[in-house]
Amino acid sequence: MTTHEGVRSGLSRQTEVAERAPGVEDVEAAEEAPIEVRGLTMRYGPLVVMQDLSFRVRQGEIFVIMGGSGSGKSTLMRHMIGLEEPAEGSILFEGADFQEADVEKRRDILRRMGVLYQNGALWSGLTLAENVALPLEEYTDLDSETIGEIAALKLALVGLKGFGSFYPSEISGGMRKRAALARATAVDPEVLFFDEPSSGLDPITASRLDDLILQLRESFGTTIVVVSHDLASIFKIADRALFLDIKEKTMTALGTPEDLRENPPSEEVRQFLTRSSEAEPPQASEAHADERHPPKGQSP
Numbered sequence: 680m681t682t683h684e685g686v687r688s689g690l691s692r693q694t695e696v697a698e699r700a701p702g703v704e705d706v707e708a709a710e711e712a713p714i715e716v717r718g719l720t721m722r723y724g725p726l727v728v729m730q731d732l733s734f735r736v737r738q739g740e741i742f743v744i745m746g747g748s749g750s751g752k753s754t755l756m757r758h759m760i761g762l763e764e765p766a767e768g769s770i771l772f773e774g775a776d777f778q779e780a781d782v783e784k785r786r787d788i789l790r791r792m793g794v795l796y797q798n799g800a801l802w803s804g805l806t807l808a809e810n811v812a813l814p815l816e817e818y819t820d821l822d823s824e825t826i827g828e829i830a831a832l833k834l835a836l837v838g839l840k841g842f843g844s845f846y847p848s849e850i851s852g853g854m855r856k857r858a859a860l861a862r863a864t865a866v867d868p869e870v871l872f873f874d875e876p877s878s879g880l881d882p883i884t885a886s887r888l889d890d891l892i893l894q895l896r897e898s899f900g901t902t903i904v905v906v907s908h909d910l911a912s913i914f915k916i917a918d919r920a921l922f923l924d925i926k927e928k929t930m931t932a933l934g935t936p937e938d939l940r941e942n943p944p945s946e947e948v949r950q951f952l953t954r955s956s957e958a959e960p961p962q963a964s965e966a967h968a969d970e971r972h973p974p975k976g977q978s979p
């Protein structure tokens with residue numbers, strides 16, 4: 680059995696129909712998918728991180744990318760937001776291939792995405808309000824007064840009303856995450872990406888952040904892609920979860936966390952979804968990896 684067949688056999692019939700390459704009759708459906716990944720291979724030089732990834736993220740769903748440390752979750756997210764070029768295959772944003780898009784189109788795609796990096800990655804020399812204002816300055820023609828008002832509103836939406844003049848170092852880790860979330864939603868993105876939103880947070884703070892993510896989807900219908908290895912969070916927020924198997928170097932499961940736990944397509948998936956929280960892989964080594972790649976156009 681090839682790894683590809685292995686993936687397929689693990690998927691429900693319905694998912695399989697939804698995930699197969701589009702034929703003539705379902706081109707329309709493909710165009711509606713906010714994001715489609717087709718035959719993606721990701722590598723760093725000679726290191727193949729993952730290969731043969733194909734899936735669609737559906738409109739308005741919370742889609743979790745899960746897997747052990749080093750399996751390629753962050754790398755996949757960086758591919759999905761256009762920061763890395765596929766070694767093979769393609770990624771479509773509402774039917775448009777980022778790699779083939781011209782500068783204008785790329786800018787348009789980037790404007791419609793909001794990103795929250797693993798450590799929040801706020802600019803430490805800027806206040807919270809200034810941090811949230813950055814994407815508004817970059818992507819809109821609004822005057823500074825309006826931008827200030829929107830920034831205050833976005834901070835209020837994440838429970839940080841009145842904290843606009845604070846610097847990141849003056850607030851807690853959970854508040855920093857929420858401020859980063861406010862910044863990620865500043866220009867009302869259609870798709871939001873979060874890399875390990877709960878990493879470094881205590882369980883209660885992490886759970887509140889999950890509530891906020893659910894609330895965002897509820898209120899604005901935003902499609903949300905979350906990288907996570909945190910089981911409590913995965914079961915709380917995921918509509919569907921994709922499993923990256925570090926040994927197979929490909930995806931070996933895609934479905935609801937509950938279905939995957941009840942009918943795990945492989946021993947790795949079963950172990951991942953039933954492990955005790957103490958057995959979670961350490962993530963500290965990659966804590967600052969994403970700071971090397973600030974979102975395009977958001978440098979101070």
Ligand SMILES: Nc1ncnc2c1ncn2[C@@H]1O[C@H](COP(=O)(O)OP(=O)(O)O)[C@@H](O)[C@H]1O
Pocket residue numbers: 723726728746747748749750751752753754755965968
């Ligand atoms: N910029 C990079 N250059 C080279 N190798 C990298 C880079 N970033 C990550 N890797 C490697 O790619 C693999 C996947 O990393 P990553 O996507 O960070 O995994 P995860 O987010 O699932 O922990 C790891 O083996 C990691 O060491």
Ligand SMILES: [Mg+2]
Pocket residue numbers: 752753754874965
């Ligand atoms: Mg990561």
